[in-house]
Amino acid sequence: FAPSPQSNNISGEQNDSNLPTGRGWMSEHLVQYQGFWLSPKGLKNLMWLQDHFNPRPTDIFLASLPKTGTTWLKALVFATVNRTRHGFSDHPLLTTNPHDCCPFLDAYLHENDPSFLDQNGSPTPRLLSTHVPYALLPDSMTVNRSCRFVYIYRDPKDVLVSKWHFLSNLRPKELPPFPLEEAFELFCQGISHYGPYWDHVLGFWKASLEFPEKILFLKYEDLKEEPFVGVKRLGEFLGYPFSLQEERDGVVEDIVKLCCFENLRNLEVNRTSVHKFSRDSMCMVDNRHFFRKGIVGDWKNCLTAEMIKRLDGITSHKLIASGLLF
Ligand code: A3P
Numbered sequence: 001f002a003p004s005p006q007s008n009n010i011s012g013e014q015n016d017s018n019l020p021t022g023r024g025w026m027s028e029h030l031v032q033y034q035g036f037w038l039s040p041k042g043l044k045n046l047m048w049l050q051d052h053f054n055p056r057p058t059d060i061f062l063a064s065l066p067k068t069g070t071t072w073l074k075a076l077v078f079a080t081v082n083r084t085r086h087g088f089s090d091h092p093l094l095t096t097n098p099h100d101c102c103p104f105l106d107a108y109l110h111e112n113d114p115s116f117l118d119q120n121g122s123p124t125p126r127l128l129s130t131h132v133p134y135a136l137l138p139d140s141m142t143v144n145r146s147c148r149f150v151y152i153y154r155d156p157k158d159v160l161v162s163k164w165h166f167l168s169n170l171r172p173k174e175l176p177p178f179p180l181e182e183a184f185e186l187f188c189q190g191i192s193h194y195g196p197y198w199d200h201v202l203g204f205w206k207a208s209l210e211f212p213e214k215i216l217f218l219k220y221e222d223l224k225e226e227p228f229v230g231v232k233r234l235g236e237f238l239g240y241p242f243s244l245q246e247e248r249d250g251v252v253e254d255i256v257k258l259c260c261f262e263n264l265r266n267l268e269v270n271r272t273s274v275h276k277f278s279r280d281s282m283c284m285v286d287n288r289h290f291f292r293k294g295i296v297g298d299w300k301n302c303l304t305a306e307m308i309k310r311l312d313g314i315t316s317h318k319l320i321a322s323g324l325l326f
Contacts, residue, residue: 022186022191025183026172030191036194036200037194037195038194042193045106046106053141055140059125060077061128062074062149063130064151065194066194068154068220070129071099071290072223072261072294073150073218075264076230076234078127080238081127081240095267095269097290098264098290102127104130105129106130131193133199133203147214148215149208149215153220154221156311156314165292170285180302188310198315199318202318216238272288275290
């Protein structure tokens with residue numbers, strides 16, 4: 001496929017050969033593209049997105065870094081936006097993994113028929129998710145600013161720990177174990193999928209300050225503490241505010257309960273089925289791996305005092321001028 005104006009003459013299959021490479025977290029390396037670290041496949045998907053994706057003004061994008069709460073956000077947004085379509089006793093989320101309710105835009109579309117989203121009768125608004133940093137999104141998604149984004153972020157210490165556990169679970173048995181110390185070092189250097197973590201968060205944060213009506217910025221820890229407030233904010237921001245009657249009828253509570261960690265994790269579909277990131281892809285993940293502990297602060301059980309100090313130091317240094325709090 002042809003390079004886009006944003007793609008710096010990078011084209012098609014051989015496109016990563018001139019880019020800086022960094023050690024990957026699995027068997028493949030990561031490549032650095034315009035300041036962000038992507039897998040070679042992630043880069044290919046990004047090129048596709050930049051060159052071919054046509055957003056609709058009504059699209060809702062769920063943006064995040066991996067392991068910041070994407071699965072939960074997908075469930076909450078799907079349940080909020082579609083609450084008049086589905087009853088809570090036979091809700092699709094009871095039998096479908098949240099990743100199958102809101103597909104990953106870049107990975108899914110690139111490997112499948114690009115017209116998928118128009119052909120499958122997907123209702124308006126389309127709920128699509130992406131890990132792509134704000135700066136690398138195509139102009140069609142950002143400059144016109146017709147689409148809405150919901151961004152979720154999380155304490156980077158929990159993101160690191162969650163990611164390390166997740167990838168350790170997916171690691172092929174023939175590979176040696178991947179020590180947490182190595183994961184920590186790479187994460188601190190920014191070498192992790194769609195990282196550096198802090199730059200990704202800052203990109204969306206700055207955009208949300210500039211266009212607050214288009215980008216909602218949510219924090220995993222706040223959602224855990226006050227899920228009702230979070231769901232009501234989601235409803236309002238997305239143009240689906242909860243009426244007084246709905247509040248009286250406990251609809252917000254129903255959504256919170258449906259999407260809570262314990263409920264989703266214990267569903268048959270999330271205990272035993274497999275998520276395919278794309279139809280032909282070999283990349284399959286047991287749904288259960290998307291639900292590990294679902295708590296705030298598990299880093300206390302895994303990171304040393306020295307690691308905590310260093311990560312917190314990077315976070316304050318990177319974010320000091322931004323006004324963003326962790
Ligand atoms: P832990 O590994 O800390 O448990 P992502 O969805 O972006 O991959 O993030 C995964 C993290 O979100 C995991 O964190 C997972 O357990 C947690 N998670 C998944 N579903 C959740 C839910 N419904 N509520 C809260 N946390 C959830």
